[in-house]
Amino acid sequence: MAITWGIFALALSSSVNAAAQGYLKVPSTNPDLTACVNAPAEYSCENTTVIQNTCCSPTPGGLDPVLVHIHWSRAQGATPAKGQFDPTPSPATLPNGTKVPAYSGPGVGTFVADFKRFDLLDYMNKYWINQGAPNEDFWAHEFSKHATCTSTFDVACYGPSYKKHQDVIDFFDSVVRAFHMYPTFDLLASSGIVPSNTTTYTLSQLQSALKAQTGATPYLGCGHNGTVLQEVWYFHHVLGSVSPQLAHQQ
Numbered sequence: 725m726a727i728t729w730g731i732f733a734l735a736l737s738s739s740v741n742a743a744a745q746g747y748l749k750v751p752s753t754n755p756d757l758t759a760c761v762n763a764p765a766e767y768s769c770e771n772t773t774v775i776q777n778t779c780c781s782p783t784p785g786g787l788d789p790v791l792v793h794i795h796w797s798r799a800q801g802a803t804p805a806k807g808q809f810d811p812t813p814s815p816a817t818l819p820n821g822t823k824v825p826a827y828s829g830p831g832v833g834t835f836v837a838d839f840k841r842f843d844l845l846d847y848m849n850k851y852w853i854n855q856g857a858p859n860e861d862f863w864a865h866e867f868s869k870h871a872t873c874t875s876t877f878d879v880a881c882y883g884p885s886y887k888k889h890q891d892v893i894d895f896f897d898s899v900v901r902a903f904h905m906y907p908t909f910d911l912l913a914s915s916g917i918v919p920s921n922t923t924t925y926t927l928s929q930l931q932s933a934l935k936a937q938t939g940a941t942p943y944l945g946c947g948h949n950g951t952v953l954q955e956v957w958y959f960h961h962v963l964g965s966v967s968p969q970l971a972h973q974q
Contacts, residue, residue, distance in 0.1 A: 760965060767961040779881035782874050782962050807872045807891070809864040832867065833860040835889040836896065844896060851903075863896065871895040876965040908956050911937040924951075 760780035768782045775783050809832050813824040836845040854862035871877045877891045912918070915933035917925050927944065930953065935941045943957035 765963060767963050769961050778875035779878065780876070780965060782876050807877075808868050809892075810868040811861055811864065813868065814865070827864065827868075831858065831860040832864045832889075832892055835892050838889065839887075839893050841893060844893070844900065847900060848896065852899075866899070867892055867895050881965070902958075906938070906956075906958050908934070 759777055763777055763780040766775070766781060771781070775781050808824060809827045809829070810824075811827050813826060816824050818824060833845060833849075836842075836848070848863065849859055852863065853859060871891065875881075877895055879886055879891055882890055909919070912930065912933050914937065915929070917929065917933055930944055931941050934956070938958070940959075942959070944953060945955040945957070946952060947954045
């Protein structure tokens with residue numbers, strides 16, 4: 725099967741405007757992980773006993789597959805009372821029949837600005853693009869559908885010092901880190917595979933190129949009758965929280 729790599733994939737570069745943090749008083753958004761210091765170090769999906777503190781390891785299972793192009797994996801959807809910021813929730817009805825109300829409050833971009841993370845906001849607006857709708861609607865969808873399925877983003881993990889929407893900022897930071905970890909455009913380009921609407925590549929060519937760089941074969945999702953590459957999923961077993969301070973992956 726030949727695949728044309730659509731240019732509409734999200735292109736995230738490896739450069740971050742870190743200078744903004746140098747002169748701004750940026751509030752910390754990291755959760756309170758002091759209780760995790762003495763917790764057993766176990767990879768998600770590999771524990772043989774019940775994880776007592778779900779703030780220390782993603783529970784149940786593990787972090788959703790990290791998709792560095794277009795969108796993240798399909799999940800069960802956010803619970804209405806927990807982190808639902810999606811103006812057009814998908815799914816709109818949970819498996820138990822609960823309706824997920826559409827969000828109509830301030831955009832999630834304002835949450836980022838409230839924490840003075842203009843570096844993050846600028847980066848997301850430049851590289852995390854929504855097609856045909858406001859960017860922050862896409863960001864809200866991703867948080868509502870996936871962060872709410874990962875226990876280490878629970879508000880309770882931040883302790884009594886929690887500031888409203890810290891978990892949202894932490895999630896967006898985690899997404900950007902994942903983009904940096906897997907520069908898929910560069911990984912493919914190293915094998916001579918570059919975006920094109922005319923040149924085609926076989927599935928095996930794409931898989932071989934990515935496996936050579938990462939050591940494993942990610943999931944490649946294609947649309948347009950299997951002819952256009954639309955998404956790449958990198959699966960992880962996660963050690964510790966998704967926080968920048970303690971997260972490790974294999």
